[in-house]
Amino acid sequence: MVFKIDFIDGKTVSWKKGETGIEAERHSSYYPRFYIEGSKSKLHRSRSWLTRQDGVVATKFESWKPTLKQPEKQVLRVDCSTEDALSTAVNRLKKGFGRSTFRFYNVGFSPQFRFCLQRNKCPVPETELENLEIELSRKKLSNRNISGIRVDNQRLQGGEKQVLEEIRSIWRQKDPDLVIASNGQVLSILNNKIQEHQPGFSLGRMEKFQQLAGGNTVSSYGKRQHKSARFNIPGRIIIDRSNSFMLGETTLEGLWDLVERSYRPMQELAWGSIGRLLTSIEVRKAYLEEGTLTPWKNWGGEKPKKASTMHKADRGGFIFSPDPGVYRDVYEADFASLFPNIMVEKNISPETVCCNCCNNSRTPELGYSICEEKDGFIGKVLQPLIEHRQQMKEELGNIEDESRRRYVEGSIDAIKWILVSCFGYMGHSHASYGAIRCHQAIQAFDRDIMLKAKESFEESGYSVTHGIIDSIWVQEDNPTEEFEEVCRQVSDNVGIELEPEYRFEWCAFVPRKSSRADISTLNRYFGKKKNGELKTAGVEAEQDSVSNFIKDAQIEMIEALDKEMSTDDVIEVVKKHVTKLESNDVPVDSLVKTKKTSKNLEDYKVENRTVSALRRAKKHNIDVRPGEEVKFVVKNDSAKLLDRTRLEFESSEGGYDPNYYSDMLIRAAESVTSPLGVEEDEIRSRVFGRDTKLTQYRQM
Structure with missing residues (x-):
């Protein structure tokens, strides 16, 4: 089967790997296509107009379902010579006939995915591919220096010319089908060096190196993320680790499972967002199995509602906020894939919620009808x-x-992320098969299901300690039935399995910082399971930005607390680690912090630690874009500008600031002791033997 498709100088080439080796096939008859819907007269006018446009190869009337709700109807298919010609034809149609004249379908697809969709080809190879991994440090990447490059975890020795000779030898020996690069820029730099020093050698199976897209910074759910430039080497799959969220969360084997389900080729799948992968699975099913097209820039505005209905619709999922404290003998149960199961079991889909054929008001609180005549697409x-x-x-x-x-294992993890994202993407403005009414209905069913679970536990002699979205924590009061039996009853009652997850000897819910109200943070807790394992969520030990030294120390604090549930034991752990810091007895590499930048260096207004690290990066000619990470050690927190921090690779050049890391230790300790009422000021007093107020920290 095909595993890679290239588009070179207007030609389409697919690559297969079989028992006889690599085969390339040119597809001279492949033309990317899109569809338009409109009035019959205007479709005929547009067809006549399109035949005179450069890049339009053919037009044809066909019967398709334009959307999930509509029956089959005549639409106009437009075949174009290239992807660029397709984009041009769409833009000219909008400009020539007006933006609202036609609805466009199957427009916003990536090139390789469109090919597989139109040709009904699953891009999973029949035989195992030859993989190769290549890595270059960030500093050398910025300086465009390939000496010290690592190939399959082996460091290549010598200067640049010698390294290029080694790479040429490896390329000829392994002839890789799939190349994983630490950053796509590595391949661009290598290609430039090859052009300079090794003419006649090419990284690809054809003499071509392509830049598919430039780097850019985007905002997603309030976070800034940088996407590196994307490059292509003919005949080989390229995966950029710095651009692939999914490869960091699952295995390469798990990604191949998603390729098979979506028909999105590996190179495009690896850099795609979770929402894009979910959409690919939906598009494949709609086009190849349901005879349905995919609308371009689909978004239907929310219909007017009564104020009371709007208030209920916007309530979100179920939350039962716990009181801060330590609780003994706690049980946790989770609904298995609750939101996806709600969509399946309750038949929630854009064409079934508020359908035109049923009037049953099945949605709790909101009264939305759910179709009883057909199974929903979602x-x-x-x-x-x-x-x-x-x-x-x-x-x-x-x-x-x-x-x-x-x-x-990889497939389990990969599918998990698709299921996790399907609810949020249902209400996303870019979702091809989303609708806000479905998003609201799912949450209404969630609230109803969680309330039923709460009532069942209380009727069986349990008190609810905490509940959020799809998880519930309970304690025994005067139980009349075993915990597992209550879970089975709830599962039978709501039609979705409630799985007994953990039994805790004790569980501590952490109060909100800087809050006078006695309220816990919903997603910050820790505890000890009956099997002796610790469970942490949301505290410093789970935060990516916190150094390993602080993380390890906090776990030790929790273990100390477990002995007699005494904050004195926690304080002793803090004192021990403060002493190690003050004695310069802590390895500097364990103190490295990771911060994701939100702006360019010149856009920051406050000289904080992140800015100091960015200034040091600039000194080393390292360009850190908004959304990228910078790793550093705090050397002297009272110093200014460049002297305040050291970058990760500079950490061996100097020490660290013991006072700063002591402060971080005390903050981590507060997360452990605050459920017992001991906050930061008291910890500081007990550690340092004096009454001191909270330090006014500089901005992070």
């Missing part, structure tokens, strides 16, 4: 994912073959 997409993931979880314990184990 349920058809999600049900196989839910079922296959559950089957693989059951299979996992019996697998002996290591390659099969990696595939199954």
Whole structure:
């Protein structure tokens, strides 16, 4: 089967790997296409107009369902010579006939995905591919210096010319089909060096090196993320680790599972967002199985509602806020893939919620009707994912073959992220198959299900300690039934499995910082399970920006608290680590902090630690874009500008600021002791033996 598709100088080339090796095939008859819907007269006018446009190869009337709600109707198919010609034709149609004259379909697809969709080709190879990994440090990347480059975790020795000779030899020997680069810029730099020193050698299987997209910074859910430039090498799959969220969360084998489900080729799948991957699975099913097109820039505005309905619709999911403190003998139960299961079991889909054929007011609180005549499209997409993931979880314990184990583990993780995202993406403005009414209905069912679970536990002699979205924590009062039996009853009652997750000897819910109200932070807690393992969520030990030294120290504090539930034991751990800091007895590399930047260096108004690290990066000619991470050690927190921090690779050049890291220790200790009423000021007093107020910290 095809594993890579290239578009070179207007030609389409696909690559296969079989028992005889690599085969390339040119597709001279492949033309990317899109569809338009409109009045019959205007479609005929547009067809006549399109035939005179450069880049339009053919037009044809076909019957398709334009949307999930509409029946089949005549639409105009437009075949174009290239992807660029397709974009030009769409823009000219909008300009020539007016933006609201036509609705466009199957427009916003990436090139390789469109090819696989139109040709109905699953881009998973029949035989195993040859993989190769290449890595270059950030400093050398910025200085465009390839000496010290690592290939398959082996450092290549010598100067640039010698390194290029080594790479040429490796390329000829391994002939890689899939190249994983630490950053896409590595390949661009290598290509430039090859052009300079090694003419006649090419990284690709054809003499071509392409830049597909430039780097850019985007905002997603309030966070800034930088996307590196994307490059292409003909005949080889390129995966940029710095651009691939999914590769960081699952295995390469797990990504191949998603390729098979979506028909999105590996190179495009690896850099795609979770929402894009979910959409690909939906588009494949709609186009190849349901005879339905995908609208371009789909978004239907929310219909007017009564104020009372709007208030209920915008309430969000179920939350039962816990009181801060330490609780003994706590049980936790989670609904299995609750939101995806709600969509499947309650038949929630854009064409079924508020349908035109039923009037049953099935949605709790909101009264939205749910179609009883047909199964929803979203349920058809999600049900196989839910079922296959559950089957693989059951299979996992019996697998002996290591390659099969990696595939199954990777698939479980990969599908998990698709299921996690499907609810949020249902209400996203870019969702091809989303609708805000579905988003609201899902949350209404969630609130109803969680309230039923709460009532069942209380009727069976349990008190609810905490509950959020799909998880519930309970304690025994005067139980009349076993915890597992209540979970089974709830599962039978609501039609979605409530899984007993953990039994805690004790569980501590952390209060909100700087809050006079006695309120816990919903997602910050820690505890000890009955099997002796610790469980942490949201505290410093789980935060990516916190140094390993602080994380390890906090785990030690929790272990100390577990002995007799005494804050004195926690304070002793803090004192021990403060002494180590003051004695310069802590390895500097364990103190490295990671911060994600939100602006360019010149846009920061306050000289904080992140700015200091960015200034040092600039000194080393390292360009850190908004959304990228910078790693550093705080050397002297009272110093200014460049002397305040040291970058990760500079950490061996100097020491660290023990006072700053002592402050961070005390903050981490507060997360452990605050459920017992001991806050930062008291910790500081007990550690340093004096009554001191909270330091006014500089901005991070």
